[in-house]
Amino acid sequence: MATLELPPRGDVTAPVHQTVNKAGDPVAGAYFIQNAYRDAATPNMVTVILADYRSWDTLGEVVVVFAGGMACYFILRRRES
Amino acid sequence: MHWLIEFTLFTVMIVAALVALGLRNLLAAVVTLNIFSFMVASTMVSLGAIDVAFTEAVVGAGAVGVFNIVAILLTSRKSLD
Amino acid sequence: MTPTRVDACHIEGMKSQTDSPIIHVCARGLAPVILIIGLYVFFHGHYSPGGGFQGGVLLAASFLLLRMTLGTQISQLVMPSRLTITLSAIGALIFAGTGLVAIFAGGNFLDYGFLPVPWFDPAYLRNYAILFIELGVTLTVMATLVSIYDDLLEA
Numbered sequence: 001m002a003t004l005e006l007p008p009r010g011d012v013t014a015p016v017h018q019t020v021n022k023a024g025d026p027v028a029g030a031y032f033i034q035n036a037y038r039d040a041a042t043p044n045m046v047t048v049i050l051a052d053y054r055s056w057d058t059l060g061e062v063v064v065v066f067a068g069g070m071a072c073y074f075i076l077r078r079r080e081s
Numbered sequence: 082m083h084w085l086i087e088f089t090l091f092t093v094m095i096v097a098a099l100v101a102l103g104l105r106n107l108l109a110a111v112v113t114l115n116i117f118s119f120m121v122a123s124t125m126v127s128l129g130a131i132d133v134a135f136t137e138a139v140v141g142a143g144a145v146g147v148f149n150i151v152a153i154l155l156t157s158r159k160s161l162d
Numbered sequence: 163m164t165p166t167r168v169d170a171c172h173i174e175g176m177k178s179q180t181d182s183p184i185i186h187v188c189a190r191g192l193a194p195v196i197l198i199i200g201l202y203v204f205f206h207g208h209y210s211p212g213g214g215f216q217g218g219v220l221l222a223a224s225f226l227l228l229r230m231t232l233g234t235q236i237s238q239l240v241m242p243s244r245l246t247i248t249l250s251a252i253g254a255l256i257f258a259g260t261g262l263v264a265i266f267a268g269g270n271f272l273d274y275g276f277l278p279v280p281w282f283d284p285a286y287l288r289n290y291a292i293l294f295i296e297l298g299v300t301l302t303v304m305a306t307l308v309s310i311y312d313d314l315l316e317a
């Protein structure tokens with residue numbers, strides 16, 4: 001019953017806000033906070049995570065949007081001539 | 082006092098979703114869905130996720146509303162059931 | 163031949179959606195402002211909330227406002243319909259092509275530090291590569307939304 005209740009918002013003792021979680025593994029968010037500016041020289045950490053660390057995710061998002069546009073093009077557009 | 086703001090936001094959100102389900106005028110239903118989307122964006126602001134709130138406000142209140150209105154203008158203004 | 167001012171209400175043979183001059187003036191005044199805000203959100207994504215997706219949707223909102231008020235045919239002057247699906251493909255190609263160039267330069271897929279621009283520090287190279295792929299995301303989202311609107315009106 002560990003997930004019966006979420007931790008209070010902004011709680012610094014919550015497991016996601018630690019550098020090492022309870023199983024002894026390093027947490028990914030701590031790495032991003034400490035090294036985002038050193039890796040990409042960009043002040044906005046969210047942009048660095050979206051476009052650099054997790055760029056496969058953004059590529060998938062772009063491909064999904066492009067596939068939706070192509071589907072509408074092939075189904076709905078009337079062929080001229 | 083934080084819970085009061087979120088309680089108001091969630092209440093308006095659920096009421097807007099239920100009203101959008103029950104309306105027969107589809108144009109009014111689209112506007113009510115836009116209110117729902119704006120409430121979701123405000124909830125994201127109160128949670129501290131500004132990027133998600135920005136995306137939700139722009140997409141949910143801008144693009145989806147435009148496409149729903151175009152679909153309604155192409156088919157019919159009234160719901161039959 | 164004297165240059166003529168393109169006025170949306172007086173082009174022969176092009177009918178707009180509505181004839182109300184209030185809506186025409188409001189839309190034509192508001193659309194460039196939304197365009198500038200979209201470009202600001204796109205270029206300022208490194209320093210503030212925003213980025214490619216939000217900026218692309220704002221640019222598309224500007225074009226869709228013109229299409230909804232002035233009609234599809236007049237707003238071809240701003241964003242031609244035949245260009246949209248091509249721009250969408252170009253945007254996705256920019257994103258994937260950046261990753262492929264990084265592969266051919268010796269790194270992993272989408273590892274911007276290996277891009278073949280030798281006079282940059284890898285951190286600043288990642289900075290500019292992020293701006294470049296956000297350009298791809300912006301082009302794809304903007305062109306796809308305008309293209310879906312055109313396809314819906316043709317159906």
